[in-house]
Amino acid sequence: MSSLMKKTNLNSKLNSSNKKTEVENPFYDPSLQKRHAHARRFKYFTMGSIIFAISFLVFFLGDMIVKGMPAFQQSYMLIDVTYNEKTIDSTRKAIDKKYRRIVSRAWLRDIPAMVEQDPSLMNTTQTSWVLVNHQVDQYMKGHYYKIKDKYLQTIKEKQAAGELELHFNTIFFTQGDSKIPENSGIKSAIIGSILTLIVTMVVAFPLGVMTAVYLEEFAHDNYWTQFIEVNINNLAAIPSILFGLLGLAVFINLFGVPRSSPLVGGLTLALMTLPIVIVSARAALRSVPDSIRQAGYGLGLTKIQVVQDHVLPLAFPGIMTGSIIGLSQAMGETAPLIIIGMIAFIPDSPDSIFQAATVMPAQIFTWAGMPERAYVERTAAGIMVLLSILISLNALAIYLRKKFEVNW
């Protein structure tokens, strides 16, 4: 189409220099050239808009990956470690003096636990890979670092000898938060997220589905129903942070639910997820054809039996799809959880929904505010983990929708 237009213009140009053809073409109109140019510019503008939006997305994801990838590796150094009474008492002494400012404090701190786990280590000297601190790690990754020259010398020697290497970072997935950058991981945040979302779903799913069933199958179209509808609509548009205020004022201050706990977080998120579940469940119920209901009544079933045994099972995949989307939104939510204290420093994973916990986005927020350079890559890596989970959830929702899509 545009190539055709180009040719047309080219020809019109030729025509204007050639009086004879101009006369022959009764459709020649010089003013059109300008209008076509304008039309083309407009089209390019709209094309540019969407290209901008999508290249932003690509740039943004790329930026996160570039920033986050290094966090999946961590530097380790091969040195001699001595295990005996003295070194368990004062763990610094377990290693050669010249390595003391290189090895991670967190690793040294763990020596007594290691011996306890494996008593055969006692009174031996082992050559093993030990975790180094974050400055050395940053040096290994080619980032900015702050290391004294005398240690740098040792580091370079070790590196040349192949005794200082980057390994896969298991700590990131097996540890909770830590003030020591190289020892911090996302595990307790993941567990916090799971506990919180369980609470959210246990509350929002039945409540949302029941509301939807009531509105679609039982309610008459009266003032009441419309009022409920308007409310659900408004609920979906309330800024998320205000739910935090609600959680703080009602759940924590009024009902005394423990602050920072997955329980209060889950309840707060449930209120936000509710409208999403309701809207998608209603759409799913509406897509079940009336003939199914009629058939049920024809068999002499009551309304509730029809809904329970015939309508709901058919609407179920649609309801699931909507709920998963609601879940993934709740999973990325941060603002209301900050208000109810879910940004506490949580090194250990919570065991119950009453203990203080943090969630993935809140962990990302906390790390983003840390001054050490090592936390930047952890933040980005946390984002990568979070986005991967969200993308998987959404892919699951799309898969469910496609799989159970029925054209009545």
Next chain:
Amino acid sequence: MANTTKDKMTSQKEKSEENLKVKIRDLNLYYGDNHALHAINMDLYKNKITALIGPSGCGKSTFLRCLNRMNDLIRSVRVDGQVIIDEKNIYDKDVDEVAVRKRVGMVFQQPNPFPKSIYENVAYAPLKHGLIKKGHYCDDLVEKSLIQAGLWNEVKDKLKEPGTSLSGGQQQRLCIARTIAVQPDVILMDEPTSALDPISTEKIEALMLELKEKYTIIIVTHNMQQAGRVADYTAFFHLGDLIEYDETETIFINPTEKKTEDYITGRYG
């Protein structure tokens, strides 16, 4: 009897080369793999009304859209052959389809006024084409077009009201006014009265007969009586073929082809 002969003679004269407005030569059209028009050859005459009839889906609308290149808007369409208007093939590379549509106006089956005022409906295209400037001249053109479309007396006091507030028949006449405001040579009408009541239909038919003094009109119709009432020439299409094309009278009274006769006498369609 003598009368008919005389008519025949004048029409022979009118059918001369100089009164030719549109020549269609070997026109084929494909929607993807669907060959919808088969090698159509046809001459359309100045200041005449030509009716296109035929059963649904035979390609009348498709053919009509070829005459102002509206088919270009459908992605799957491929056209070959020639549509020659004023000695120029409008499918030539150096012809701009926008310029073609300016000179070959179109009125649709469903009245589709813009959701703007009556005045703006008429003034919109001439202003954009730069035919006139806003103000006095524009008012004149709007008035003239509405008078020509036989709508002026009904709307002159409410030009600011939305075009969609008019009745169906009035809307269709507004669409005609909007088309003639651009001062085209040819007006295409695709079943312009099929969505209207009989009284509005009558008005539009009367209007067509007036308009043919100035324009070449091609109309698709499902209504045989309508073709009989307004058209000078009638073409019968069937499954993408032009079966027969002649003076309306001939087609209705004495068709050459069996298929035409069957259709006219209501055996199908």
Next chain:
Amino acid sequence: MKPFELKTRHSDLKEQFIRFLLFSAAAVSILTTFGVLFSILFEAIEFFQMRSFWYFITGTEWSPGVADSKFGALPIFSGTFIITFIALTVALPIGLGSAIFMSEYASFSLRDKLKPLLEILAGIPTVVYGFFAAITVAPAVVNFFQIFGIDASFNSALASGIVMGIMIIPVISSLSDDVIRAVPDSQRKASLALGMTKSETIKAIVLPSALPGIVSATLLGVSKALGETMIVVMAAGMRPNLSWNMLEDMTTVTVRIVDALVGDHEFNSPDTLSAFALGLVLFIVTLVLNIMSVALIRKFKEKYKVNTL
């Protein structure tokens, strides 16, 4: 032999009970909206019993946590307004342009690919945008203006506004796309048949018809920008700053709410309760925007008799 099974009292009760249960569930959704409103309202009233309402909406000094604390929220409102304005300046042309491209120029299959891609932008958690704004965009803004010898703050309103704008692109593009596609094709055809170019048709016919929907989408976008928290908490400033300069740091309603409630303040102090006063303003403004947006869409739906929106 009984011709019909008699209705038992038991099954009747059960039906009634289930109905009641379902109704209660529906009532919860209302309770929640009112719960949000009242929980904020009561605390806000408590705040205004301690501090002047008039000074709150007109005062220019916001200094909590000191002996002689002042709560004039005007600089906070102005910061919120400016950042939202920047966001809209980014999102409206790009969102609308994208919507026009998808609905008017792209083929069906291309559109089916583009739309979900844009909606990914809406699915990214805001904390992620916040990190991006703070770590990538803010320094870029500073470096860019350095070229011209202009100093920009690392917490500039511009950086958070731009990123917020990108976040609301899909809010605007998605709804606008639906609305533009709902404009009847007959109007496009009528315009093109008059010899109008495609862009003339879009601008003079399609967009005016779709306008209520586009305005509605924009209001939703504004509402979203006003309530957005993480981006501004992470990338905008804390300092209430009554200024028009987009390169300075500014604070917003949501930032101050977070600031007032994080940390160990006594709950019933004006410092903490000021968050609820700000929350009340935010609630009312976003509610009004949402109601307006819904009303406009309803008008559009009635006009074109579409119910797919």
